[in-house]
Amino acid sequence: MRVLYLNPFSQEVSGPDESLRTLLRGLVPRGVEAHVALPAPGPQVPRYEALGARIHIAPLAPLRRDLSAATALYPARLARATASVIGLARAIRADLIHTNMETLLEGSLAAATLRKPHVLHYRGNTLDQPKLVFDALVGVWTRGADAVYCISEATAGVFRRRGHQWDKVEVLYNPVEVATYAGAASSLEVRAALGGGPQQLLVGTVGRIHPRKDLETFIRAAALVARARPDTRFAVVGAAEVEVEHAYEARLRALIAELGLGDRVRLVGARRDVPSVMKAFDIFTLTSRHEGFGRVVAEAMAAGRPVVVTDEGALPEVVGGGRDGLIAPAGDPSAFADRILTLLAAPEEAAALGDRAAKAARRFDTGAIADRVFARYQALVAKK
Numbered sequence: 467m468r469v470l471y472l473n474p475f476s477q478e479v480s481g482p483d484e485s486l487r488t489l490l491r492g493l494v495p496r497g498v499e500a501h502v503a504l505p506a507p508g509p510q511v512p513r514y515e516a517l518g519a520r521i522h523i524a525p526l527a528p529l530r531r532d533l534s535a536a537t538a539l540y541p542a543r544l545a546r547a548t549a550s551v552i553g554l555a556r557a558i559r560a561d562l563i564h565t566n567m568e569t570l571l572e573g574s575l576a577a578a579t580l581r582k583p584h585v586l587h588y589r590g591n592t593l594d595q596p597k598l599v600f601d602a603l604v605g606v607w608t609r610g611a612d613a614v615y616c617i618s619e620a621t622a623g624v625f626r627r628r629g630h631q632w633d634k635v636e637v638l639y640n641p642v643e644v645a646t647y648a649g650a651a652s653s654l655e656v657r658a659a660l661g662g663g664p665q666q667l668l669v670g671t672v673g674r675i676h677p678r679k680d681l682e683t684f685i686r687a688a689a690l691v692a693r694a695r696p697d698t699r700f701a702v703v704g705a706a707e708v709e710v711e712h713a714y715e716a717r718l719r720a721l722i723a724e725l726g727l728g729d730r731v732r733l734v735g736a737r738r739d740v741p742s743v744m745k746a747f748d749i750f751t752l753t754s755r756h757e758g759f760g761r762v763v764a765e766a767m768a769a770g771r772p773v774v775v776t777d778e779g780a781l782p783e784v785v786g787g788g789r790d791g792l793i794a795p796a797g798d799p800s801a802f803a804d805r806i807l808t809l810l811a812a813p814e815e816a817a818a819l820g821d822r823a824a825k826a827a828r829r830f831d832t833g834a835i836a837d838r839v840f841a842r843y844q845a846l847v848a849k850k
Contacts, residue, residue, distance in 0.1 A: 467843060468499045470560040471519075472551065472573045474528040476508025479674050479705050479736050481761055482589050483510045485617075485640040486566050487517060492641065492836025494518045498843070501558050503551065520558075524550045528569040544572060551576040561847050565611075568603075574610025583846035586611035587638075591756035592779045594624045604628045608635070612846050615839075617759040618780035638839070640761045641832040647768035648824060650741035657746045660701040661732035667698045669806055670747040672740065672762045675706035675715045675733075679754040680776075682721060686799035687753070689725045691806050698730070698810065703743055705736035744769035749809050749816070755796055757781050764830045767791065767823035772816045774805045790826040791819065 473486060487510070490500050500519040504511070505526040514521055527543035551572045555563060564585040565573035577584035586607055594600040604625055608614060615638040616622035625635045654664060662668030669691070673679050681702060688700040706715040715733065722731050737743055740762075744750065750766035750773045757763075757779040764784060766773050773791035775781040785791030792809070794801040809816040 467497055467562070467847065468501065468558055468560050469493075469843065470551070470555050470558060470563045471500060471502045471566055472524075472526060472563065472570050473502060473504055473566045474526060474569050476504045476506065476510040477707050478509045479707070480510065481640075481759075482567050482587075483513075485589070485761060486587075487513055488641045488643060488832055489836060489839065490514070490517050490519055491643070492832040493840055496836060496840045498840065501554075501560065503554060522554055522558075524554055526550075526570055527572060528567075529571070544575075547572040548575040548579075552579055555580055555582065562843055568607055571606065571610070574606075578610065581850065583612045583843075583850050584610065585613045585615065585842070585846070588614055588616045588621055588624070589758055590621060590624070591758045592620045592623060593756040594627075600624065601628060612849075613842055618783055620780035620783055621758045636842075638835060639830050640759050640764065641835040642761065642764045642768050642827065642830040644768045644827055644831040647741045647744060647765055647827075648770065650745045650769060652745045653742055656739065656742045660703070660734055660743065660746055661699045661730075662701070662746065663699070665697065667695065667748045667810060668701065668746060669698060669749045669751060670701040670703060670743070671751050671753065672703040672743065672765075673752070673754065675702070675704050675711050675718070677710070677714050678756070679704075679752075680797060681714075681718055681753065683753040683797055683799050683802060684751060685718060685721050685725065685727065685731055687751075687802035687806065688731050689727055690799060690803035691810075692727065692730050694803075694807055695810055700727075700731040701747075702731070702733045703735070703737055703740075740765060741769060744771055747771055749774065749806055751802060751806065752776065752781065753796070753802060755779070760784055763791070764827055768827040768830070770820040770824040772809050772819040773823060774802060774809070785823070786826055790823045 502514050502519050503522045503524045511521050527547035562583045563573045563577045566587050568588045614635045622637050706712045744766045750771045752775045760781050776796040777793050778796045792805040794805050
């Protein structure tokens with residue numbers, strides 16, 4: 467079965483890319499010939515190719531939230547992108563088109579022209595504002611897809627609240643290579659690279675250096691924890707790639723200096739050995755807002771780490787409403803510090819929480835999720 471995947475970017479740190487690559491790791495051995503269309507070459511290209519996927523560069527036209535000149539030219543860009551996708555799908559004789567993020571509309575238009583099945587992956591967050599815009603977009607997304615995958619019950623609510631062809635919508639958690647994370651070794655060398663010494667505790671977070679991740683809350687919580695537990699160190703693993711992220715990273719470094727945390731909080735950049743990174747942490751935290759899923763939380767859980775997350779978006783869902791991880795109010799450094807200190811003060815309870823998290827993470831395992839997707843592909847292709 468030949469499947470054309472449309473992805474709006476190819477960045478060093480990218481949740482949608484990571485989730486798609488993990489899914490392909492399960493689908494390719496099941497018989498999917500994967501073709502991935504990207505708008506430009508990027509660091510993800512060799513990672514896709516290592517899985518056996520074929521890469522195609524195409525002038526895709528992602529939706530934008532701003533009112534720039536590029537937005538005004540969107541209809542023309544969309545028409546060009548649709549023509550390109552139609553040509554590419556014909557050239558590879560695609561059986562199905564799978565759009566990996568809702569910001570691309572050309573997949574649905576191309577599939578309709580070619581009379582091929584179209585799958586849309588909704589990877590957005592749960593903050594569906596402005597309402598009128600999302601009312602229109604949800605209608606477009608559902609009418610233009612034969613199946614819509616939402617990465618959590620929380621994101622499925624964007625569709626449920628509007629009632630558009632709800633029978634097309636299915637919750638499909640982002641896949642995680644659970645065995646890889648569970649089996650990763652705990653390395654003193656990795657801990658040292660993240661800023662944690664042999665006799666120190668290490669609290670960390672992983673993700674893009676982006677304002678939506680609210681890393682100020684992580685840093686301010688670190689300052690509060692450090693006062694009570696001077697033996698604790700903190701690591702932010704992730705990269706800034708675009709202008710707004712570089713500016714945000716400068717703000718974070720200034721905040722670290724202002725709070726006197728230069729020897730306690732380390733921004734270590736992006737790393738590819740994420741399973742080892744997760745194992746290196748004593749506690750994993752995610753302070754971000756409105757996550758549609760939060761795959762790094764699922765990865766930390768698979769590694770058996772106790773986690774602390776915000777109470778917004780899909781994060782409470784991922785940690786079982788508080789059963790498999792602790793929850794703190796978003797934007798509240800004191801609450802995060804309290805949860806972290808509670809775990810540091812009770813290592814046996816923290817270990818038990820990590821064990822529960824590891825068991826709960828099995829529902830995200832790649833194999834079962836790939837089976838579901840492949841069966842859906844087969845049904846859609848047979849129906850067309």
